[in-house]
């Protein structure tokens with residue numbers, strides 16, 4: 778980590794930290810005051826998004842359905858598949874709570890980040906003790922991209938959307954498989970809502 782001067786915040790982003798067993802102890806040993814921000818979305822959509830990303834790199838992988846189930850007839854889910862495993866947020870959070878209090882962890886709703894980016898970023902700025910500099914004035918909804926984009930990118934006067942690897946079209950998944958996954962995640966989601974004190978609305 779670079780040295781942080783007075784008035785600066787050093788930030789680092791790695792998607793796999795949240796689900797890496799050793800990460801909390803190692804970050805705690807580096808700085809126990811670290812603030813942690815995690816973006817979470819509906820674990821079923823997350824699994825499909827994860828699969829879509831892998832498929833874009835390796836078009837020959839098996840179907841989503843065949844990777845989801847250990848046994849399709851009994852409906853037994855393969856929880857060792859990383860796309861499924863990562864969405865068991867309550868379990869991963871338990872691991873972090875062995876080292877950090879909830880007050881040092883902010884969960885950002887991936888769904889709200891799309892429907893209300895300024896609102897969600899308002900929470901991030903408050904959590905970091907920053908003035909609310911980023912507001913709804915900074916965003917516009919880009920119809921072509923289908924997502925909010927920045928009116929002006931940093932250091933530029935041009936609008937900026939995230940790249941082609943963000944916001945890919947997902948393949949259609951058998952609704953029965955989706956339902957089975959919803960049932961699988963529901964108890965973990967409930968536990969997660971309880972732990973974070975926020976209802977993310979994935980099971981409504």
Ligand SMILES: Nc1ncnc2c1ncn2[C@@H]1O[C@H](COP(=O)(O)OS(=O)(=O)O)[C@@H](OP(=O)(O)O)[C@H]1O
Nearest residue numbers: 792826827829890891924925926939942943944945
């Ligand atoms: N503004 C905006 N523009 C485009 N995409 C947006 C935006 N806000 C959130 N998202 C969602 O971000 C998802 C990709 O982020 P990831 O967390 O998968 O990225 S990372 O590769 O792990 O860094 C990506 O998931 P997919 O839709 O499955 O591609 C988007 O739904």
